[in-house]
Amino acid sequence: MVSAVFHSTPAVPEPATAPASARVAPAAQPKPAAPAPARVPRDPFDWRGLMGRVLPPLAGMALLVGIWGLLTQKGGAFPTPAATLAAAVKLFSDPFYRNGPNDQGIGWNVLFSLERVGLGFGLAAVVGIPLGFLIGRFAVLNRMVSPLVSLLKPVSPLAWLPIGLLVFKSANPAAIWTIFICSIWPMVINTAVGVQRVPQDYLNVARVLNLSEWKVATRILLPAVMPYMLTGVRLSVGTAWLVIVAAEMLTGGVGIGFWVWDEWNNLNVAHIIIAIFVIGFVGLLLEWLLMAVARRFEFN
Amino acid sequence: MKPMLQITDVGMTFATKRGPFVALQGVNLDVERGQFVSLIGHSGCGKSTLLNLVAGLTTPTSGVLLLDDRELRGPGPDRGVVFQNHSLLPWLSCTDNVLLAVERVFGATEGRAALRQRALDALELVGLTHARDKLPGEISGGMKQRVGIARALAMKPKMLLMDEPFGALDALTRARLQDELMKIVAATGSTVMMVTHDVDEAVLLSDRIVMLTNGPAATIGEVLDVPLPALAQQPRERLAMAHNPDYLQAREAVLEFLYSKQAHVEAAA
Numbered sequence: 001m002v003s004a005v006f007h008s009t010p011a012v013p014e015p016a017t018a019p020a021s022a023r024v025a026p027a028a029q030p031k032p033a034a035p036a037p038a039r040v041p042r043d044p045f046d047w048r049g050l051m052g053r054v055l056p057p058l059a060g061m062a063l064l065v066g067i068w069g070l071l072t073q074k075g076g077a078f079p080t081p082a083a084t085l086a087a088a089v090k091l092f093s094d095p096f097y098r099n100g101p102n103d104q105g106i107g108w109n110v111l112f113s114l115e116r117v118g119l120g121f122g123l124a125a126v127v128g129i130p131l132g133f134l135i136g137r138f139a140v141l142n143r144m145v146s147p148l149v150s151l152l153k154p155v156s157p158l159a160w161l162p163i164g165l166l167v168f169k170s171a172n173p174a175a176i177w178t179i180f181i182c183s184i185w186p187m188v189i190n191t192a193v194g195v196q197r198v199p200q201d202y203l204n205v206a207r208v209l210n211l212s213e214w215k216v217a218t219r220i221l222l223p224a225v226m227p228y229m230l231t232g233v234r235l236s237v238g239t240a241w242l243v244i245v246a247a248e249m250l251t252g253g254v255g256i257g258f259w260v261w262d263e264w265n266n267l268n269v270a271h272i273i274i275a276i277f278v279i280g281f282v283g284l285l286l287e288w289l290l291m292a293v294a295r296r297f298e299f300n
Numbered sequence: 301m302k303p304m305l306q307i308t309d310v311g312m313t314f315a316t317k318r319g320p321f322v323a324l325q326g327v328n329l330d331v332e333r334g335q336f337v338s339l340i341g342h343s344g345c346g347k348s349t350l351l352n353l354v355a356g357l358t359t360p361t362s363g364v365l366l367l368d369d370r371e372l373r374g375p376g377p378d379r380g381v382v383f384q385n386h387s388l389l390p391w392l393s394c395t396d397n398v399l400l401a402v403e404r405v406f407g408a409t410e411g412r413a414a415l416r417q418r419a420l421d422a423l424e425l426v427g428l429t430h431a432r433d434k435l436p437g438e439i440s441g442g443m444k445q446r447v448g449i450a451r452a453l454a455m456k457p458k459m460l461l462m463d464e465p466f467g468a469l470d471a472l473t474r475a476r477l478q479d480e481l482m483k484i485v486a487a488t489g490s491t492v493m494m495v496t497h498d499v500d501e502a503v504l505l506s507d508r509i510v511m512l513t514n515g516p517a518a519t520i521g522e523v524l525d526v527p528l529p530a531l532a533q534q535p536r537e538r539l540a541m542a543h544n545p546d547y548l549q550a551r552e553a554v555l556e557f558l559y560s561k562q563a564h565v566e567a568a569a
Contacts, residue, residue, distance in 0.1 A: 205383075209400060
């Protein structure tokens, strides 16, 4: 994969017995890939390819909105797409207003949710990644902890909330605690698996070079584990964002989850639909961000 | 003069699920300074096991290995190892891969610039100056293997240990790297122990060929002194060897050992 990206890399054939100086590769021009002889030069922009990539998603979106419009034509409690759009425009025209603690703009709600997710997830990363390293490196620890992980991992986020409320006696730390405990597992597990799967070759290199533990950790383990670790981080952020809505519905305060619940109490269904889109969009954004980070750490 | 490496009565038994497995038994071998020694035998005969013992990656269950009269305990920078699958770290450039080895050996006594120079010198020795900033994923298999050799040589080891270093390469690349290795050995006077299953490679490169019997409980069957000028003095000419009676005779002796005396038992594989 990577080699295809380095167009400027001259495809140097394995140099023979000639001395090094003689074979410093001339900065070979990349060969034109698949020359197209006897063809009329065309507009270089690939319109058809772009259409192929842009049209289907748009069509899918249109289909969804179309069905939604058809179903809400006769009226009822469910708002039409147009009504929802109008509500959205109004909502997003002033996302950062503040009318007391329980009536704040959608921007504030999203930001407060993100803050909770950031705190809970950040704590989970600080605890989970080193824990994963230790579990992966020491078999005894692995045997000790893995039954606990298997037992606690499938527990629903909401089951953790009462424990948080009990311990912290306050809603906000309880929500952060819930996110922490739910998003820690993918990071622990993926990091541990990554450490266990570091190719034996690399560890043999470490042994014959007699590298110190510090060098082994920084030069071999960390880079080798990074892709696994980042997969864990991505799964964790996804989980954290899933959990926040449920947690905030129960704990209240300012946040997108609480906002959904509040709008339900107001019977403002249009706002609930908008919230669903916003939650989806923010989740997508988080995922996309971490994918971009992960791509920077791929080697093969 | 005392031999550099002394292997005395070495045996290696692995504990497996189906009880102990005797891989090597009663191995006695001396390697002189500046000698090129090949270990050859059918697969599963324990030649890699023997090399790993010398590398210190495993400790023998019986017997002693001495390098310059010191017992070998674990791996050390006095033995440079070249693995079959090159084992370069894919996130480090060629220079940094070599530097990792250099730092460990000379890091305490030399500055950054001197260390880097050592790494670059080693890469130049294997003719890879032009690829020094590339990642292993961007260079060919033969080039990777040469970085592996550079990494081992950069530590200025007493011995170079090679485990089927060219086994994964195509025939033409292999021949070219063999020629280069001969030049490097002639230039540096290295003491080399190489595992191979290629008869021509063994005869072309070696001063002595150590032939192992079939496992389990493999041991040294025969040791052949190749009746050609020592490799450390001059690299051998591949084409000239094709008609050299001494070469052909040595080749025949190895083939005779492998295919007549120790014909491989397929069922054991």
